[in-house]
Amino acid sequence: MRRGHRRQAVLDAARVVFAERGYHAASVANIIEEARIARGTFYLYFESKRAVFSELVDQFLAALRNSVKGLKIGREENPPHEQLRANFSRVLALLGEEPEMAVILLDHAHGLDEESDRKLLEFYDQMAHGLERALEAGRALGLVSIEDTEIAARAVLGGLKEVVRFLTIHGGEPRDHERLVDDLLRVTLRGVLDGPMKQLLEPVLSPLPSLDVEDEETGAGDER
Amino acid sequence: MRRGHRRQAVLDAARVVFAERGYHAASVANIIEEARIARGTFYLYFESKRAVFSELVDQFLAALRNSVKGLKIGREENPPHEQLRANFSRVLALLGEEPEMAVILLDHAHGLDEESDRKLLEFYDQMAHGLERALEAGRALGLVSIEDTEIAARAVLGGLKEVVRFLTIHGGEPRDHERLVDDLLRVTLRGVLDGPMKQLLEPVLSPLPSLDVEDEETGAGDER
Amino acid sequence: MRRGHRRQAVLDAARVVFAERGYHAASVANIIEEARIARGTFYLYFESKRAVFSELVDQFLAALRNSVKGLKIGREENPPHEQLRANFSRVLALLGEEPEMAVILLDHAHGLDEESDRKLLEFYDQMAHGLERALEAGRALGLVSIEDTEIAARAVLGGLKEVVRFLTIHGGEPRDHERLVDDLLRVTLRGVLDGPMKQLLEPVLSPLPSLDVEDEETGAGDER
């Protein structure tokens, strides 16, 4: 059996097992059983249980990174919202294709060790920063009104994550891909979008979150 | 030392240790060291390591549940968006006050056992259903346009979770509470809000997510 | 509460608990619960769990010893077999009155530590020696034919023990005391064979135990 082939088989088995049981509950025994190899063989291809896990996560994070393109603004480029939509679509497609990795990433990749945590944090930071830059660009163009783009970016990121978790882990009813992308984009963008119509919207939006000075809800009584 | 006092001390120590290292990396040895008690004393108050963890999570979930009030619609009630804002405010305040529990809940409470997973899932389901009902109510009033309220609710929930994770775990710069609540509400509501001003907004929104028939983006470029 | 009274209460509780669960499965917690005293109180009266157990056993062994009288031969004395019968009767009565102690002695008093084992061994040795001396006296009088009186004594002792175990632990149907004593004495003194056919059997039996020189049974085929 070709070396690379065997190695991949271990990765595949590990992915299934980790997704099913999480990092700690998954034992090397489970993995070699799934991969139908001997104990020692496992360590011929991977240094440790942690190493397989890390490789799975690293590979997948790389794929996710690759599926996200930085927004480019220019006459020849697609309009920003289309670029954003394409990113959403690719990311959701990737996660949909690899539900095991979605589970692993969302539920089991945290808190294993400093190194892994750092890498994961870095990844989400990158994603968030990408979104943030897009929002800031939007602000510069007068399309985005929200000031705290860092928070907004995290919220958008979190919305994506939770929807994926809902669909893959919670067993939510599968959605049509295009429609799902649209819905997410709408929820996301209509929240931050703004523009020349802002004035018209104000009557609707302003009563909402006490944006205005004369709004006197002191928030008192809201604490538990 | 009063019995309840000592028990609380163990809970406090456990909270710190679990937040710092996660459930598995945290040993009973760590907890009793933090609590400065003997090994046996720990088991005087808790049946097992799992039991302390569960109690921490259960208590906190209960507090979170209590901090969320179902939206009531009526003349004497506050307007829905204010009720929603109050919920956001209370939840964020609670999580802000107990950052350790936020860490535990968001990063370490998954995948420990079926029972715990079920409880956690149930909790998030409840929160999501609450939001969903609110959205559906909004739709009935013509305020909310998005159809897939289930997805929208999950997205909102995820936004909240991720922002909390960002602020407590990723070490994001702390925000002013009121402003944070406002921002989250804006991101959330402007995404789902709709109403009489919709027509005016269409020129801005319609090019976005291929809502219109004549929109010809075939989804090309979505492939990964 | 008088000191002795309280102490006795602990002993009583311990007896019940030890008989029910055995030495190891019985915890100090069980005993104090049964005695309805506090943990510390237990140690006011006894040095250790082992100490209570030892005291129970020692007391009972003493009682057993007291119930056994050495056989006296003389004109004014009862005939030996009556003295033996009386001993059997008293021992069985005592064990019957304290089934818990019978259980403890027969099933749970072995192998706890060197010291206790020695005492127990000593006790059984004494009992066996008493029987042995009786048998030897019988031999001197030509009443007892068996040569290995040590083995015979142990066999008799074992018969007694097993019958008691059967009646108290195995839940054997209770017997009428007098009849039981008689039966045990008969089995012991005359064996199980009897009846009008006894004389006829003698020719069959006598070659049995290779008492005779001309006995040619090679015993071949009996080994496994």
Add this chain to the structure above:
Amino acid sequence: MRRGHRRQAVLDAARVVFAERGYHAASVANIIEEARIARGTFYLYFESKRAVFSELVDQFLAALRNSVKGLKIGREENPPHEQLRANFSRVLALLGEEPEMAVILLDHAHGLDEESDRKLLEFYDQMAHGLERALEAGRALGLVSIEDTEIAARAVLGGLKEVVRFLTIHGGEPRDHERLVDDLLRVTLRGVLDGPMKQLLEPVLSPLPSLDVEDEETGAGDER
């Protein structure tokens, strides 16, 4: 090292350790030290400390059962007393060959858990029932006079057990096997009384166990 070989080595070590210290005082540490294996190796072959112990006992009980043959009556069969003698001989030989198992069985196998207790009790019940059937057969043939065959069977069983205990645990002087078997058989079948004086004694003995119909001893004077 062959798998079965290592497993047997663990069993051997465990047998020695359990016989020496009893079940509770024996630790897995003791066993692996005796077997000169690592901690984990022990659990490679046995599920638990209890499991090794049970296997030892179960195996030995099975061997004992196999060494006992039901008595068969018929022209071609050996006479019953020879069959009985053969059984005694085989059982004693087996116990003599495995003194550790004798110790374990007699002193340490009680009271560990319900399941084990049940099995042990069952074993002794089987042995006792075997003896009982033999006695009943004897009664039918007019060879056995004792009525309470259940008690008699237990007494015989107990005699055997105690003699084995004496020889293996109490450190009794080893006996010649054939002679020992004979002696036990004699004690069992004919009791300890014998000799030319037997006939003379009959008038003395017979009033004892109320064998005779016309015997009117009311049991007076026997009470303790």
Add this chain to the structure above:
DNA sequence: TATGAATGAGCCTTCATTCAT
């Protein structure tokens, strides 16, 4: 390269005993 028996550090838990009140 492949195997799987062997290893041993480490963890959770129990429970007899102590001690401050």
Add this chain to the structure above:
DNA sequence: TATGAATGAAGGCTCATTCAT
């Protein structure tokens, strides 16, 4: 004398990793 919270030694068991074949 009585209490019961606190103690900590000790033991059973798991499982990632190693190594001889």
